[in-house]
Amino acid sequence: xxxxxxxxxxxxxxxxxxxxxxxxxxxxxxxxxxxxxxxxxxxxxxxxxxxxxxxxxxxxxxxxxxxxxxxxxxxxxxxxxxxxxxxxxxxxxxxxxxxxxxxxxxxxxxxxxxxxxxxxxxxxxxxxxxxxxxxxxxxxxxxxxxxxxxxxxxxxxxxxxxxxxxxxxxxxxxxxxxxxxxxxxxxxxxxxxxxxxxxxxxxxxxxxxxxxxxxxxxxxxxxxxxxxxxxxx
Amino acid sequence: xxxxxxxxxxxxxxxxxxxxxxxxxxxxxxxxxxxxxxxxxxxxxxxxxxxxxxxxxxxxxxxxxxxxxxxxxxxxxxxxxxxxxxxxxxxxxxxxxxxxxxxxxxxxxxxxxxxxxxxxxxxxxxxxxxxxxxxxxxxxxxxxxxxxxxxxxxxxxxxxxxxxxxxxxxxxxxxxxxxxxxxxxxxxxxxxxxxxxxxxxxxxxxxxxxxxxxxxxxxxxxxxxxxxxxxxxxxxxxxxxxxxxxxxxxxxxxxxxxxxxxxxxxxxxxxxxxxxxxxxxxxxxxxxxxxxxxxxxxxxxxxxxxxxxxxxxxxxxxxxxxxxxxxxxxxxxxxxxxxxxxxxxxxxxxxxxxxxxx
Numbered sequence: 001x002x003x004x005x006x007x008x009x010x011x012x013x014x015x016x017x018x019x020x021x022x023x024x025x026x027x028x029x030x031x032x033x034x035x036x037x038x039x040x041x042x043x044x045x046x047x048x049x050x051x052x053x054x055x056x057x058x059x060x061x062x063x064x065x066x067x068x069x070x071x072x073x074x075x076x077x078x079x080x081x082x083x084x085x086x087x088x089x090x091x092x093x094x095x096x097x098x099x100x101x102x103x104x105x106x107x108x109x110x111x112x113x114x115x116x117x118x119x120x121x122x123x124x125x126x127x128x129x130x131x132x133x134x135x136x137x138x139x140x141x142x143x144x145x146x147x148x149x150x151x152x153x154x155x156x157x158x159x160x161x162x163x164x165x166x167x168x169x170x171x172x173x174x175x176x177x178x179x180x181x182x183x184x185x186x187x188x189x190x191x192x193x194x195x196x197x198x199x200x201x202x203x204x205x206x207x208x209x210x211x212x213x214x215x216x217x218x219x220x221x222x223x224x225x226x227x228x229x230x231x232x233x
Numbered sequence: 234x235x236x237x238x239x240x241x242x243x244x245x246x247x248x249x250x251x252x253x254x255x256x257x258x259x260x261x262x263x264x265x266x267x268x269x270x271x272x273x274x275x276x277x278x279x280x281x282x283x284x285x286x287x288x289x290x291x292x293x294x295x296x297x298x299x300x301x302x303x304x305x306x307x308x309x310x311x312x313x314x315x316x317x318x319x320x321x322x323x324x325x326x327x328x329x330x331x332x333x334x335x336x337x338x339x340x341x342x343x344x345x346x347x348x349x350x351x352x353x354x355x356x357x358x359x360x361x362x363x364x365x366x367x368x369x370x371x372x373x374x375x376x377x378x379x380x381x382x383x384x385x386x387x388x389x390x391x392x393x394x395x396x397x398x399x400x401x402x403x404x405x406x407x408x409x410x411x412x413x414x415x416x417x418x419x420x421x422x423x424x425x426x427x428x429x430x431x432x433x434x435x436x437x438x439x440x441x442x443x444x445x446x447x448x449x450x451x452x453x454x455x456x457x458x459x460x461x462x463x464x465x466x467x468x469x470x471x472x473x474x475x476x477x478x479x480x481x482x483x484x485x486x487x488x489x490x491x492x493x494x495x496x497x498x499x500x501x502x503x504x505x506x507x508x509x510x511x512x513x514x515x516x517x518x519x520x521x522x523x524x525x526x527x528x529x530x531x532x533x534x535x536x537x538x539x540x541x542x543x544x545x546x547x548x549x550x551x552x553x554x555x556x557x558x559x560x561x562x563x564x565x566x567x568x569x570x571x572x573x574x575x576x577x578x579x580x581x582x583x584x585x586x587x588x589x590x591x
Contacts, residue, residue: 125320128281131307132314133384134337139308143333147324 011204013180014188017096021184022164025103029111029160030153032104037115038141056113058106067173070102074174094176099184102170111160118152119145151223158219162212234387234420236261238297240277240287242270242444249273249444257388257420259436262452264425266462270444271424272317275390278422279314280307291388311339313381315391319373321365327376328361334383343387345418354412355379371402375409382413389421395430410434428456428463432472433510452510457552457559459542464550464561469515471552471561473587476508477501486531492556497531498587515550517585518562520572524581532584536560538576541569549574553582560584 007015040052058066073080074093080101084092092098122145130140146153168186175182177191185208192201234257242249249270255261263271276282278289280296289297296305321330335348352358355375360368365376374394381389394410395403414421414434425431431438431452438455440448440463448461453472456463463469475491480500487501489511501509524533536553544550549569553560560582564574572580 125316125318126322128307129314129316129320129322130333131281132279132310132312132390133334133380134308134339135333136306136308139337144322148322150324 007203008200010179010183011188011200014183014185014204015207017180017182018165018184018186021096021099021103021167022161024100025107025164026111026157026160028100028104029107030157033108033111033115033156033160037112037119038145040112040116041119052116056109059109063106063167063169064173066106067102067170070098070105070170070174074098093174094178094182096181099171099175099182102174103164103167106167106170107160107163110163111156114152114155114159115149118149118155121152122148154222155219158215162215165208165212165215234292236278236291238278238287238289240284240289240297242273242277242282242284247273247444251277251444251446253439253446255437255449257437260414260421260423260434261437261439262423262425262431262435263439263441264428264431265441265447267426269441271426271441272392273444274439274441275314275392275422275424278388279312279390280305280310308337311343311387313384313386313389315374315378315381315389315394317393317396319370319377319397321368321373321376321380323364323366325365326361327357327363327365327368330365330376330380331357331361331383334380338383339385339387342385343419344382344385344389346382346416348383350416351379351382354416355409369402370398371406374398374402374406378409378413382417387419389417389419391421391423393424393426396426429512432456432512453559457561459540459550459552464515464552465544467516469550469561469563470512471515471559473511473513473558473560474508475511477503477505479505491558493534493536493558493560494556496534496584496587511587513560513584513587515561515563517587518553518560519583519585520551520553520562520564520568520574521581521583522572525583528583530583530585532587534560534582534584536580536582538574538578538580540576541574555582 036055040048071093072078074091075081076085076091081091081093090097092101126144126148127140130144135143166186167184168190171182171184171187177183177187185204189201189204192198192204235255236257237254239252247270251274263274265271273282277284285299287297287299294311295303296310297303322333325333346354355378357375357379360372360376365373368376378394395406398406411434421434423431423435435452438450438452439446440455440461448455448458453474455461457471458464473491473493473496475489475496478488478490478495480487485500486497487499489496489498489509496511498511503509534555536555539552539554539559541549541551543566544563547565548563549566551562551564551569551574553562562582
């Protein structure tokens, strides 16, 4: 019983894959999500609403639906699969790269929404003031928007990271359960339960709970009494 | 410095049409009721309001010309802008806010004021290290004015800088505004809904109502125009300019020499020879055909009726020429009838109260 309590090599690998996936996904999402949220905050047209709705889709869809269509798209006959093959790259299904693509899509709203709220909250007035002081649009973004949106960025980073940590459905559909490649913590826990290795499932679950709690504590500490998802201004 | 502009601005609930061709020899005030489009005009000049069929030239620089597709963005216009809601950058200290402008300032100093003088004039030395959200309203607005000047503009736009301040902050900031305007070498365009606020610092006035410019002229001319709503308010008044001739310490009075003659007023806190503007309330001016004797009223000025119009049912408002000055008088319709008031009539105006414009 005692020996079962120790972390196996596979468990450590799963832990590492999970952290790596969350880091890479968050990194990509900040770079894609910032211009997207900025654009959403500035535009006002029917296609803006459409894009905003699309961004929010992963919030309401079962992850399996997203995973299923990604799997279809990644298959050698699917559009993404064919494009990847034409570029001479390795196929995406059941690979870490495939997981990254899925996670980026799945976690988009958790990064874009807080940024969008922050940008809307800042509004156009400080930017107008900066413009009359001689700041060009790019200058304004870096000298006014970024520092004023600091909390929004920290929220977006934390939520994007934490949400990717807990991903299950999408990974199950497109990643499978390959140790060191696509086996993340949530999948490892699921496998342990299936194999009736409850103590190992306990250990991993407790680790995930502690880690998530720690992350959210840090976030709330940073935001003071503010909510994780800021109210509409 | 010339300002020439023309624009149409329309939104769902509001549309404006402005045309201005002016030589800016001093400070220009844009006044009018709330929602008349004053701020929109100022924002247009700054490049913050789009407009169509527009052109805008300031001091020989074309900032906008739709005919040839020129649109100079706000950050490339040589302006300083003081906003009604102040808009300090709250993530920066006072020093940070000022440095923001200094780092992006124009090459030449058209304002005639250098960093040290601006800090001194606005008394900011003690505030520099403070966080900008830890200041009072008046302090914030002083920082905002300094920030706009440190950008080294050649035109200063001020949008109701006192509107969001409480009365005590207003009272403390007015002397600062005074000092700045006296030292500044660039024209100011000052938007306000309150004539009182601009009467002291503005030389020329644009009166805006319902999205167009109804009248323009010197402050003396505009306040005395009987066709404008200004002359029909309960606190309608005229403005007289002159210089202080002497002080009478025994009765605590000052005598002002104006083209209307000598005028006695309560002691003015300025040295002899200073030029001042005085405000004469229309309701404090009574008219008589003969020079009155044995009256408590000190000032009796010979005048000639310029124009008169009915003001509601009871009153008549009369504009009077007195030298180069124009004085307004509000009398009852009955009195106007018995004095047979009509343009050209010569009579005497008794002026009861005269107040320094501030």
